[in-house]
Amino acid sequence: MPEVAADASAVPATRGELLLELSGVSKYFGGVRALHEVDLELYRGEVVGLVGDNGAGKSTLVKVISGVEHPDSGEIRVGGEPVRLETPRAAQSAGIHTVYQDLSLCDNLDAVRNVFLGQELTGSLLRGRPLDRHRMEAAARTVLDSLAVRVRSMSTPVGGLSGGQRQGIAIGRALISDPSLVLLDEPTAALGVSQRTEVLELIVRLRSQNRGVLVISHDLKDVQEVADRIVVMRLGSKVAEFARGQYSSGDLVAAITGAHDAPRPSEGDR
Ligand SMILES: Nc1ncnc2c1ncn2[C@@H]1O[C@H](COP(=O)(O)OP(=O)(O)O)[C@@H](O)[C@H]1O
Ligand SMILES: [Mg+2]
Secondary structure, three states, X not given: OOOOOOOOOOOOOOOOOEEEEEEEEEEEEOOEEEEEEEEEEEEOOOEEEEEOOOOXXXXXXXXHHOOOOOOOEEEEEEOOEEEOOOOHHHHHHOXXXXXXXXXXXXXXXXXXXXXXXXXXXXXXXXXXXXXXXXXXXXXHHHHHHHOOOOOOOOOOEHHHOOHHXXXXXXXXXXXXXXXXXXXXXXXXXXXXXXXHHHHHHHHHHHHHOOOEEEEEOOOHHHHHHHOOEEEEEEOOEEEEEEEOOOOOHHHHHHHHHOOOOOOOOOOOOO
């Protein structure tokens, strides 16, 4: 696909529905400024990579969007309406689902139970609402199939599955609530090469399901491979945004490290 445009605008020609907007979002932890006046827009059908050094504010940004942390100032809008994402549940109701790095899978439970963890389907009220295993298994199969995640048996404990399969099940869990926006925190960390490829394919499938995807990653190669747009954070601020095909690896690294910043006047020894 020829994608290099002459002007360096980060906006592609056609764009899906605007799902989420952050304007001027700041967050302090005591004296630490974790987020400073961050503006961000996330669209349907787009994979956005979120990169930056340790302490740049990536996790805090994801937590603010997923209702785990609350901004001290600024506005969050979902579908154009200002919202307060007080809890992860509130974020989920707003169509936002987050897959954390630790995946929070229960190794002793099978794929079906893990996909439905905390959102189990119950049977008829008259029958005392036992878990509706049949419906859960069918629905779990549907979401895992939609991601092309293959597990040999839906009813063996997930503890023995590969890293890629486990990531698939964690993403499958996210899809049960049919979110419009999926946030992934370091999905390829600690994976081998073939499993990394598997997970990048999962991300592409989320996009082809017309969801918005925000991926945090330390691995710039992964991000460059999968992201339509890359947002760079440094010291709590959003410092750059690059559309696919409109940056070099060097641009990315320079934005992350601040290598191209003008030296401050007080730094006379430069
Ligand atoms: N719960 C917390 N309490 C105090 N400081 C925090 C907390 N969470 C993050 N921070 C600080 O906020 C800054 C941004 O952290 P974080 O969002 O985790 O960055 P990243 O994910 O990019 O590594 C860092 O200086 C970090 O030490
Ligand atoms: Mg982090």
